[in-house]
Amino acid sequence: MTDGSAAATSRQLLRVDDLRVEFDTDYGKVCALDGVSLAVEEGRTLGIVGESGCGKSITARSIMRLLPQNASITGGSIHYSAPDTAPVDVTALKPNGATIRQLRGNAFAMIFQEPMTSLSPVYTVGAQIMEAILLHTDLNRREARERAIEMLDRVNIPAPEKRVDAYPHQLSGGMRQRVMIAMALSCSPRLLIADEPTTALDVTIEAQILDLLQQMQAAENASLIIITHDLGVVAETADHVAVMYVGRVVESGTVQDVLGDPQHPYTRALLHSVPRIGAKARLSPVGGTVPSLLEMPRGCKFAPRCSVAKSICHSSEPPSFALAGGRSVKCWLHDQGGGTGR
Secondary structure, three states: OOOOOOOOOOOEEEEEEEEEEEEEEOOEEEEEEEEEEEEEEOOOEEEEEOOOOOOHHHHHHHHHOOOOOOEEEEEEEEEEOOOOOOOEEHHHOOOOOHHHHHHHHHOEEEEOOOHHHHOOOOOOHHHHHHHHHHHHOOOOHHHHHHHHHHHHHHOOOOOHHHHOOOOHHHOOHHHHHHHHHHHHHOOOOOEEEEEOOOOOOOHHHHHHHHHHHHHHHHHHOOEEEEEEOOHHHHHHHOOEEEEEEOOEEEEEEEHHHHHHOOOOHHHHHHHHOOOOOOOOOOOOOOOOOOOOOOOOOOOOOOHHHOOOOOHHHHOOOOOOEEOHHHOEEOOHHHOOOOOEEO
16 A cells, blocks of 8 residues: 555555655755655555656655765665565665665666666667676676567567667667666566656557556566656556655555545646546646745645645645545545544
């Protein structure tokens, strides 16, 4: 469950509790994540959704311990717990230490945004896939090359024995994204983090990439975190969803519960802004703009854009209220609705 509570039937592979990340800037410290809690169950998919700048990618990079040099984790914990290994507190590891380097690729891997900038232009795609294989396995270079060709074939790149020697600029956007997936899965990680995996792709290629991710996940019995601003992607691929707004998880639960009956005004606003085929009503965009992290409003951070905000919303930030079915929502409207603040 995405609120971090223990699952009754599934084992948690990753648990993030009250995570806080700050950036040192020329204007002082800026809090990019403030109390983020979520969990990923074995073999399941968690969708993280929200507008640009809400902290989705920073959450992913915190899990990977790949934050920029001016960023630091100042609170909370990230626990990774695989069935055959001892639990690891990722936040206690040195960002460039041997332990976290071993976990990256073997335990969890990440598909980054914009493969054209994530892939090195001066190395072939095969060499870049082989680098991870040579680092995390006992295969020699010949065996690693064979493994790279096998991975390119598995992600449906035609003529993989030729494409393995191609440079990124020689491939289409869809092919480059497939290379990123092949690279991330080359060492069979238990957790795959896909950060906007369909950005800048047309709808046909987007559908192919999403289908490929699900197929690879099923084949490897891996867990998946998919980060997106597209609620349609979440509805199609995820089991649970966490809705983020300016560094906070404002609503979480199963996809059916959250998208079928949203309880936070921000979640409802996001759903109302999604175009629907055949709908005659005009789109209703989310009013206002995302606040600057340097000038955050008092109280609920969504209150200045919320049409149902009460006076308390502008003065006090809401706690997380636990709802039925393992759901949670940070909204004062649930203060007297059967939920319990925590």
